[in-house]
Amino acid sequence: MRVLFIGDVMAEPGLRVVSLHLPDIRDQYDLVIANGENAAKGKGLDRRSYRILREAGVDLVSLGNHAWDHKEVYELLEREPVVRALNYPPGTPGRGWWRLDAGGESLLFVQVMGRVFMDPLDDPFRTLDALLAQEKADYVLVEVHAEATSEKMALAHYLDGRVTAVLGTHTHVPTLDAMRLPKGTLYQTDVGMTGTYASIIGGEVETFLARFLTGRPQPFRAAQGRARFHATELVLEGGKGVSIGPYVWEEP
Amino acid sequence: MRVLFIGDVMAEPGLRVVSLHLPDIRDQYDLVIANGENAAKGKGLDRRSYRILREAGVDLVSLGNHAWDHKEVYELLEREPVVRALNYPPGTPGRGWWRLDAGGESLLFVQVMGRVFMDPLDDPFRTLDALLAQEKADYVLVEVHAEATSEKMALAHYLDGRVTAVLGTHTHVPTLDAMRLPKGTLYQTDVGMTGTYASIIGGEVETFLARFLTGRPQPFRAAQGRARFHATELVLEGGKGVSIGPYVWEEP
Amino acid sequence: MRVLFIGDVMAEPGLRVVSLHLPDIRDQYDLVIANGENAAKGKGLDRRSYRILREAGVDLVSLGNHAWDHKEVYELLEREPVVRALNYPPGTPGRGWWRLDAGGESLLFVQVMGRVFMDPLDDPFRTLDALLAQEKADYVLVEVHAEATSEKMALAHYLDGRVTAVLGTHTHVPTLDAMRLPKGTLYQTDVGMTGTYASIIGGEVETFLARFLTGRPQPFRAAQGRARFHATELVLEGGKGVSIGPYVWEEP
Amino acid sequence: MRVLFIGDVMAEPGLRVVSLHLPDIRDQYDLVIANGENAAKGKGLDRRSYRILREAGVDLVSLGNHAWDHKEVYELLEREPVVRALNYPPGTPGRGWWRLDAGGESLLFVQVMGRVFMDPLDDPFRTLDALLAQEKADYVLVEVHAEATSEKMALAHYLDGRVTAVLGTHTHVPTLDAMRLPKGTLYQTDVGMTGTYASIIGGEVETFLARFLTGRPQPFRAAQGRARFHATELVLEGGKGVSIGPYVWEEP
């Protein structure tokens, strides 16, 4: 099974590059998952951005700390293959995992959110234990949406040998550490953003920089330049992860 | 001028891989700078680890938030080419920049520390402005020791066109985003750690993981496995940055 | 000189209780200063709330981290006796101190903001040193708008013997520690909020509680019940602080 | 039933003032509980400080984020009436609640820790729900060891009408807001520290101040001056809270 995971799709440039490029390579993958927490102009996921991702060939859209920025997400979480972090408290709308099937094999996808330098959700370690005790699949892919590299790696080692792959998101910067952990789990600290890299994590340089220089709130505006498509490609076979590596493409 | 910047050298595995590999490639570079804030068993820089780095061919050692973990650093900061962050308050022992010469050209090296999710030092933006107004060199290399990707990129765009290169450190994870910014400055969000990657940012998996699982303090122990050498190579010519790219080598 | 400092005036209940009570006691004080960072429905200061405070007898309005929540504050900072934190970077609109005169004596009022668990502004310690070296008055009153009790007390001891009084704000909870520090400066960790105490720091219980229970963003609404007027009374004489104590009044 | 809750007993001055004063007033109370997280020189609870508290008349000792600073606490948690926060993960040594009896009535004491500006423990809201569904008593007293005033008040309103009293600790500053909440629960945001108030939250001024001025780590030393005894007195009758108020005594 070949799986492509597309990192945080950021605003129009992110949607554009996904629409432009994904259809060309879609048939090389059995499943395509994309993080869409910033798809709606940087703030959450709305019907339009969800539709664009799906039409380009994405099977499942995950969220993150920006999950609730756009109110249309509630409707999407109810009806569509959209996943928010699993470690929100019980009663939270939507769900934290999804089962996908391809070629007679199943993939369990789960997202958890970190807590270091982020909001205090439920313990992602024990929340994952509970899910993994209950749901089985041929492959398990865990997305760790987190800020601190230590927490991402701690979760990865905790899951090592128990899940097929752990992929980090949220920092909007791809990492050069795709690897196999000692007990076989594939891992990368961050898939990176799909959007404009001549930016501050996808935000317009001028206004974002002004926050740091003035210490006063500034409007958020997404950057508008040439976009890069940043994804991670996973090859899974015989119940195991075979390979992991970044997949990058840039707008001409 | 060819410059090699070695990312956070972590404990014995980091020192070992630098000793093992750097001498073999030293003559390909005019200058070698290493971040040594974790060289002394993960906590600061002591005389011994400083000596090992220097004997392997490092010209200048920078620090970070772990600068003060080992008391021998005070003596090193006084006598040796060792640099702590520039944006500590006036009166802080040591210095935040250093001028290196090679082949008739000069390189000004500066380190600043970020403030997002870190301690509240002086404003790194204005601190850099003041230094750059005063010190001139053929090339300027700024190390941004920071946690948040947004702050690192904000500093890089702020300096774009004014300095030759901006390299991030501190997260211990190398990033796959070495690039030229719009006005010509070379940039990479994080050089990555030089140490054991089968670890939690260089710490022993078992004890570091226990912090997350128990919520109680645990002893820090550096991981001891096979090490990776993670550096960034800069080619600088005619007063400008020509290329930037990761340099990686792993122990056999 | 008798000075009344009114703690963070919160939304309509805060404005109402100031209008209701301050005129009755105004003639007992030479100067009245109020923190107005939450006067405009909890979010900043607008022309209307500023006008209400002034008409009730307030001489000077200070702000805080909510300073920039309402855009009318820029106009007020330009024309009126309104003060934002002094340790914003140079070039910030408005000013961080104000001189008031009463009965032939002068009072220098300054606000600084803390940095622990707050945004990274300039160092409040050195910023105050610079101001105090330059501006002189018969009495100096410093408002420390900060979260952490340690930082407030550190600033107070740093200023002990150099300023007449240090009063904390921002937590919206009055403290029972009004005291004279060893070298004579009067001090209280927090003056407390002027607003509805059957609330969560002035916010409506239901919606504010939902943030903690759901981990998702919720609309902010100010609480609407019976308000308490919370101020600190300072008696200053012969260039020194004579007494400090809370002044509390509750709506009938 | 009359209950005295003594706020964070800080180092030798705290132990001394408890030994000096508590025996004189002990017979006015049915139960005495003290927070002892800082009793051992400011860092945790050891056998000696525990013994001193008990011999002075304390029935039960609670902890906080400093619970694990001294290793003797593990033995105390196993054998003695000592309570750590309830919302540590399952498997944490010790327990988060204790039942005390006096005059034929029972009091359930529980401690929870906040998560805002603190470490990410389990959700204190749901953890309390689970305990309250299971354990019954004539009176329930909840200690909220937390930094943010908003989180303390949110917990108090959440428990309003379901528990007898909610008392905050941790900031080391007593608050002037002892009150009855709308549904009858008694509440105070912070009981305050029992120790030396001419200090920075109980720490020696010189060394603690140096942290803020230098941005570098400094040794922790407890302040050594005249101590204040800061407690909150609760009168409980007929299954309800009758009154709440601070009890303060200062060394001569």
Ligand SMILES: [Fe+2]
């Ligand atoms: Fe995110």
Ligand SMILES: [Fe+2]
């Ligand atoms: Fe994102």
Ligand SMILES: [Fe+2]
């Ligand atoms: Fe660091």
Ligand SMILES: [Fe+2]
């Ligand atoms: Fe480091």
Ligand SMILES: [Fe+2]
């Ligand atoms: Fe505030």
Ligand SMILES: [Fe+2]
């Ligand atoms: Fe406020």
Ligand SMILES: [Fe+2]
């Ligand atoms: Fe505490």
Ligand SMILES: [Fe+2]
């Ligand atoms: Fe404490």
